[in-house]
Amino acid sequence: MAKQNSGYFDEQTLRFLAELERNNTRDWFNENKPRYEAEVLDRSLAFIQAMQAPLEKISAHFQAVPKRMGGSLMRVYRDTRFGKDKTPYKTNIGIQFRHELAKDVHAPGFYLHIDPQRVFVGAGMWRPAAPALAKIRARIADQPDDWTKARDNPAFRRQFELGGESLVRPPRGYASNHPLLTDLRRKDFIAVSELTHAQVLEPRFLRQVAALFKTAAPFMTFLCRSMDLRF
Secondary structure (H helix, E strand, C coil): CCCCCCCCCCHHHHHHHHHHHHCCCHHHHHHCHHHHHHHHHHHHHHHHHHCHHHHHHHCCCECCCCCCCCCCECCCECCCCCCCCCCCECCCEEEEEEECCCCCCCCCEEEEEECCCCEEEEEEECCCCHHHHHHHHHHHHHCHHHHHHHHCCHHHHHHCEEECCECCCCCCCCCCCCCCHHHHCECCEEEEEEECHHHHCCCCHHHHHHHHHHHCHHHHHHHHHHCCCCC
């Protein structure tokens, strides 16, 4: 029997994700569903519940909702209708702590991702809709000092890297020589901090994730204010 650690995830969690990646079929998943529930689902929900108090200290307006469906844990079932990849299940744990007024994954949120190859913490807005993207760009242009202060915060820069996709050309209404053109061209406003699988297994993993969320607070504050949301 595998030795149980005192954290929220253990080697069995990681082993299940790796096995699902190799056996991504409905028959295999249905046969191993009790394992999924014990080794992934229940552990993820416990992690989400434990994050409620640390998240409250960072912002009262982001929620940790430990529900099997419709909460902070993203569903394991993939939407295969439009993509070429027809495998039925996601092979990662995805946990998003969204703003209280959020409607979907494109809203401001803190994020934890665990898969067989990669572990990372994210913060920001992934693929915001055009009106939201326009608001962020407008605030960057109107409040450049606030933006650069959040983007270049020393603790934030040490831990996080801005990522996502960008436009090739300047967005409409912005000059090609704008001093913040690199940021204005962004289609995603997400910051990522890479972690390791060894860290996932540590009892202090939740504290490490919460500390990273706190480090990203100035960046998240800027995005929330762009959306006229409270942080």
